[in-house]
Amino acid sequence: MGKTLFHKVWDFHVVKNIADGLDVLFIDQHFLHEVTSPQAFDGLRNRDIKVLMPNRCVATADHNVPTVNQSKPIRDPLSAAQVASLKTNCEEFGIELFGIGHENQGIVHIIGPDLGITQPGMTIVCGDSHTSTHGAFGTIAFGIGTSQVEQVLASQSLVLSKPKTMKIEVNGTLPFGSTSKDVILYIISKLGTEGATGHFVEYTGDVFEKMSMEERMTVCNMSIEMGARGGLIGVDQTTIDYVLERKEISEEKISWWTSLNTDPDAKFDKSVTYSAENIFPMVTTGTAPDTGIRLNERIGAAPHLSEKSLKYMQFSSDENVADQAVDYVFIGSCTNGRIEDLRAVANLIRGKKKADSVNAWVVPGSMKVRSQAIEENLDQIFRDSGFEFREPGCSACLAMNDDKIPSGSLCVSTSNRNFEGRQGDGARTVLASPLTAAASALTGKITDPTIFLDAN
CATH class of the missing domain: 3.40.1060.10 (Aconitase, Domain 2)
Incomplete structure (x- = not known):
């Protein structure tokens, strides 16, 4: 019997089979950022262990970084401490770091592919759940916890059961x-x-x-x-x-x-x-990513929709999702902060103005993406349309930096999660494509992007 891509890559990286179905799996590439690594490095210090293969590790600052005035000190003390700790740890343990201001800095899952680090057939881990992004290259890529971050730093391997x-x-x-x-x-x-x-x-x-x-x-x-x-x-x-x-x-x-x-x-x-x-343009309606519906449907048509999530979102099941007023639009994150995403948004909004009631942020996923957008004059298109063009970072994907959505405000977001409080305490999140987010910014309500695509 033949083998799947997954099994071929997994089996190639097995260092040793252990009883009870466990394997010691060699890890080709380890990405690190400032949030899940400090305790792992402390664990190494406490046990007087060095990083086994620093050349297979790359670090960047992304979750806590501001996306405005990055040249100035980070205002939040915890965020500043985590970013500073990453710099100290990488210097001590000999790991390459793309810190704030570095030409390769950006969201960890965007810089890996864009710099050619991510390649087919690899095993890739990071202390971040969306490491699965790298799987687009035919890799086994997955998120790990802080204790596993320490394991990989120490041994360049993990003890795992095969999924x-x-x-x-x-x-x-x-x-x-x-x-x-x-x-x-x-x-x-x-x-x-x-x-x-x-x-x-x-x-x-x-x-x-x-x-x-x-x-x-x-x-x-x-x-x-x-x-x-x-x-x-x-x-x-x-x-x-x-x-x-x-x-x-x-x-x-x-x-x-x-x-x-x-x-x-x-x-x-x-x-x-x-x-x-x-499969038509979709938006979520609840507080989990599985509550997506078409833009011409009523909110009550959403699967997996609970009364609790309806209440949090301040929606009624008999309302049309396209009638919901929008306060914020966020275009960015490791899901949709790449150059193709920015090009698509710029093409849709070119020559148009956002609604006065909407705050619209465009946050490139890396310095490289930002530079490319500027070279292509996309930044000017965003500004001419009333969108803010910011500096790289995870931004409003999660409430770990300054880019928080105010309580009660509705944000159409190109990120990956719409949990309660994900974008800020009390913030309401609707997940959508960059095209849908851009169209919604123009009209001030959740909008099917095809009305503008037809016009183009």
Whole structure:
């Protein structure tokens, strides 16, 4: 019987089999940031242990950094302490750091692919749940806890049980205006937040084959929102071309990459199939990512929607989601803070003005993305339309920095989670694609982006 991509990569990295189904798995690449690493480094100090392979570690500051006036001291004492601690730890243990102001600084899951560090066939970990983003390259990439961060620093390996495998196949032609973000929101709405629990998901079908690498990263990024341990996509010419633009790779290595793809006779523990024709622009309505609906539906049509979440969101089940007034729009995060996302928004809003009632933030995912946006004059398009163009960071994805959404305000966000208080105490979050977020900023209410795409 053939093997899946997941099993090939996993088996290649097994250092040792342990009783009770546990494996010692070698980790190719370890990404670190300021939030989950301080205690891990302290653990090494307490045991007088060095980092085993600092050359396989890269660190960046992203969660706590401000996105305005980054040249000035961080005002929040805890955030300042965490960023400073990361700098001290990396200097002491010999780990490369892209700190505030560095040309490679940015959100950890954006800089890895963009700098050519992320490559097919790797095992990748980070103390951040959305490490699954890197799976778009045919890697086994997953988030780990602080104690595991310490384990990887000390041994460059982890003791793990092998997850089950799941195939999600989507074929057909997406309706006009639908994007990769809508695809993953649709899948999560069908499966729920626990539908893929205990599994590594492989996304297959012509919809994913047609996607760019940045679109694939958006899909894999949100794999964990349906309970998956991670998500990955097979290696093809799109993958290879993306890496080759950033790194010089031998033909032998590329051949190995493609050999990792799932064999035709491989079996998955679970499989589901969806039709692309049913996937329209989506938004969430509750306080979990599985409450997505089409923009022409009533809020009560959302699956997995509880009365508690309706109350928090200040929604009524018989209202149309497109009638909801918007206070903030956030375009950014490790889900949708890449250059293609910014280009899509700029193309939609060019020559238009945002609604006066809306605060609209565009936060590039890295310094490289920001520089590229400026080179392409996208920053001027944002400013001309009344959008704020900020400096790189996790920003309003989560309330760990200055970019918090005020209590009671409704934010259409391109990030990955809409939990209670995720963007600020009492903040209400609607997840959407960059196109939907941009359209909503223009009208002041949740809006189907196709009305503007038709105009273009």
